[in-house]
Amino acid sequence: MADMTAMRVSYRMDSxxxxxxxxxxxxxxxxxxxxxxxxxxxxxxxxVREAAVNxxxxxxxxxxxKKMTVGFESTSAAxxxxxxxxxxxxxxxDIPDPLKPENLLKQSGRGIFxxxxxxxxxxxxxxxxxxxxxxxxxxxxxxxxxxxxxx
Amino acid sequence: MIVDxxxxxxxxxxxxxxxxLVRDLLNKGSKRILLNLGDVxxxxxxxxxxxxxxxxxxxxxxxxxxxxxxxxxxxxxLQITKLYTVFDxxxxxxxxxxSFSK
Numbered sequence: 001m002a003d004m005t006a007m008r009v010s011y012r013m014d015s016x017x018x019x020x021x022x023x024x025x026x027x028x029x030x031x032x033x034x035x036x037x038x039x040x041x042x043x044x045x046x047x048v049r050e051a052a053v054n055x056x057x058x059x060x061x062x063x064x065x066k067k068m069t070v071g072f073e074s075t076s077a078a079x080x081x082x083x084x085x086x087x088x089x090x091x092x093x094d095i096p097d098p099l100k101p102e103n104l105l106k107q108s109g110r111g112i113f114x115x116x117x118x119x120x121x122x123x124x125x126x127x128x129x130x131x132x133x134x135x136x137x138x139x140x141x142x143x144x145x146x147x148x149x150x151x
Numbered sequence: 152m153i154v155d156x157x158x159x160x161x162x163x164x165x166x167x168x169x170x171x172l173v174r175d176l177l178n179k180g181s182k183r184i185l186l187n188l189g190d191v192x193x194x195x196x197x198x199x200x201x202x203x204x205x206x207x208x209x210x211x212x213x214x215x216x217x218x219x220x221x222x223x224x225x226x227x228x229l230q231i232t233k234l235y236t237v238f239d240x241x242x243x244x245x246x247x248x249x250s251f252s253k
Contacts, residue, residue: 107204
C-alpha cells in the first residue's frame with residue numbers, strides 16, 4: 001500500500017566517476033523502494049547516471065574543489081530527483097537536438113535528451129554558479145502501476 | 152571479425168575499451184567488424200557516443216561495422232536515439248557475417 005510518508009535524502013559528492021556510479025546505485029535503490037517496476041527502475045537510474053555524468057564531467061570538470069549534490073524526494077505521488085553541480089552552467093537553449101540528421105552521428109549531446117525520454121518531467125535551472133537538474137517520475141506513470149512488492 | 156562484448160559500455164568503463172579495440176582492429180587491417188552486444192547489460196550516452204564514433208571511424212576507413220544480438224534495453228536505447236536506422240543491426244550471426252561480403 002502506498003502511504004503518505006515522504007522520504008527525503010541528499011548526498012554531497014566529489015566530482016569523480018565513482019560518484020557517478022554511486023549516484024546511479026542510489027537511484028536504483030531509491031526507485032525500487034518507491035515501488036517502480038524493473039523497467040521503471042532502469043529508466044530512473046539511467047536518467048540519474050546521465051545527470052551525474054553531466055554534473056561531474058561537463059559541469060564540475062572533475063574539479064576536486066567542486067561538489068555534486070544528488071537529492072531524492074519520494075512521496076506516494078512521485079519520485080523527485082535533483083542533481084546539481086558548481087560548474088559554469090548551461091543554457092537550455094544551447095542544447096542541440098540529437099535527433100536532427102546533422103547531429104545523429106555526433107559522439108555526444110544525448111544526455112539531457114535521454115533524461116527527458118526516461119522521466120516524466122525534466123527541469124534545468126541555472127544556479128550561481130552551476131546547474132540544477134530536477135527530474136520527476138510519477139508513481140502513477142508507466143513505472144509502478146499495479147505492481148506491489150511483496151516482502 | 153566478430154567481437155563479443157559483455158558488461159557495461161559506459162563512461163570510464165567500456166567506452167575506452169571499445170575505442171581502443173576498434174582502433175586496434177583497424178590498425179591490423181580488419182575492416183569488417185561485427186560487434187556482438189548480446190551480453191552487454193548497460194549502455195549510457197557515452198557508450199552510445201562510442202558506438203557511433205566506432206561506426207563512423209570504420210566507415211571513414213573504408214570498412215563496415217554492424218551490430219549483432221541487441222538486448223531489449225540496448226535496442227530501446229538505439230530506437231529512442233534514432234540510431235536504429237543508422238546502424239546495420241543483425242540477429243543471426245551467420246547471416247550477419249555473409250552480409251559483409253555482399
